[in-house]
Amino acid sequence: MNMSTSKIHAKAPKIxxxxxxADDEWKMEVAPEIFAKGFPCQQxxxxxxxxxxxxxxxxxxxxxxxxxxxxxxxxVLLTDQIEQITAFDIIPSYSKYAKEQNSHEKIxxxxxxxxxxxxxxWKGTFDKVFSNECLNMVTDQEKLVKQIFNxxxxxxxxxxxxxxxxxxxxxxxxxxMAQTKWQKYFSEDSDAVEKAMETAESCPWTDENTFAKFLExxxxxxxxxxxxxxxxxxxxxxxxVQFCGEAYSRFYQQIPYDxxxxxxxxxxxxxxxxxxxxxxxxSDKERREYGIEEGSKxxxxxxxxILHCERPLQ
Ligand SMILES: C[S@@+](CC[C@H](N)C(=O)[O-])C[C@H]1O[C@@H](n2cnc3c(N)ncnc32)[C@H](O)[C@@H]1O
Numbered sequence: 282m283n284m285s286t287s288k289i290h291a292k293a294p295k296i297x298x299x300x301x302x303a304d305d306e307w308k309m310e311v312a313p314e315i316f317a318k319g320f321p322c323q324q325x326x327x328x329x330x331x332x333x334x335x336x337x338x339x340x341x342x343x344x345x346x347x348x349x350x351x352x353x354x355x356x357v358l359l360t361d362q363i364e365q366i367t368a369f370d371i372i373p374s375y376s377k378y379a380k381e382q383n384s385h386e387k388i389x390x391x392x393x394x395x396x397x398x399x400x401x402x403w404k405g406t407f408d409k410v411f412s413n414e415c416l417n418m419v420t421d422q423e424k425l426v427k428q429i430f431n432x433x434x435x436x437x438x439x440x441x442x443x444x445x446x447x448x449x450x451x452x453x454x455x456x457x458m459a460q461t462k463w464q465k466y467f468s469e470d471s472d473a474v475e476k477a478m479e480t481a482e483s484c485p486w487t488d489e490n491t492f493a494k495f496l497e498x499x500x501x502x503x504x505x506x507x508x509x510x511x512x513x514x515x516x517x518x519x520x521x522v523q524f525c526g527e528a529y530s531r532f533y534q535q536i537p538y539d540x541x542x543x544x545x546x547x548x549x550x551x552x553x554x555x556x557x558x559x560x561x562x563x564s565d566k567e568r569r570e571y572g573i574e575e576g577s578k579x580x581x582x583x584x585x586x587i588l589h590c591e592r593p594l595q
Contacts (some may be wrong), residue, residue, distance in 0.1 A: 313378035329462040333519035334440035341408035347415025351379030369393040430499040433592040434446040449555035453548040501590040512571040
């Protein structure tokens with residue numbers, strides 16, 4: 282599939298299943314303390330990017346796009362060989378929290394919308410650009426990719442993860458939304474289920490071919506732009522479901538607070554059924570690659586693109 286941006290946007294329904302985009306009326310803005318609970322999964326995805334990129338640093342300047350509360354920046358991205366990291370996020374309270382809780386002399390945290398124009402002084406400045414789980418939230422992704430290209434030095438590299446939107450959590454929410462018991466909480470959005478289904482089924486934002494085109498059009502040499510999975514095993518799956526709902530799901534948040542626990546308990550078996558079926562389909566080799574313990578179940582699968590590319594020297 283090879284779509285232009287305008288087609289992608291034309292197809293995208295206004296109501297999203299979960300993560301809102303930067304120009305939507307609802308932004309993913311949970312309290313930094315709740316957001317912080319997502320670290321174990323963010324860490325796995327960030328490490329997957331870095332394993333792919335195999336970066337060696339020599340006093341490098343690094344840019345981190347959509348750094349959230351900065352824990353991945355400080356604990357996963359930062360190494361002794363890096364000279365300086367500039368890390369930004371659209372949400373002011375996250376940049377503030379990052380400065381307070383994850384400060385480091387080599388890291389500058391700031392607030393910026395990746396979809397807006399970046400500072401002129403950044404042009405040709407960075408050796409590496411990194412982004413974990415953020416690019417899919419920016420509406421004009423072609424512009425974003427061009428800005429990333431311009432901000433790199435010749436020979437500089439860009440590596441990122443990009444969430445695809447079909448996951449078990451979304452499907453479970455959609456399943457419950459269609460049930461009479463829960464329907465009343467979604468009555469404002471009379472055709473919400475239909476629209477959300479469309480999103481979940483079609484992944485309208487992009488795919489590996491579309492994003493590779495964005496990268497090539499900007500001038501990058503693309504080393505990798507591939508759909509992959511990562512697997513994470515929560516210690517307490519119900520707690521994880523509650524966290525995902527509180528942090529990322531607009532529809533979960535429409536359920537009255539005193540019924541959210543019951544809602545989460547009904548989501549849980551649907552999610553586990555989907556994830557365990559996916560798990561059963563993996564070969565032994567894949568299980569080993571994903572670090573899945575033999576015989577164990579109840580993992581969470583993230584479908585995402587992994588990107589790695591280079592700005593040519595000339
Ligand atoms: C799933 S979180 C990942 C955070 C961080 N990269 C990590 O690995 O922990 C996605 C982050 O992207 C940020 N974000 C979304 N849209 C953005 C935009 N237009 N500009 C900058 N940051 C954005 C969100 O505020 C959120 O903190």
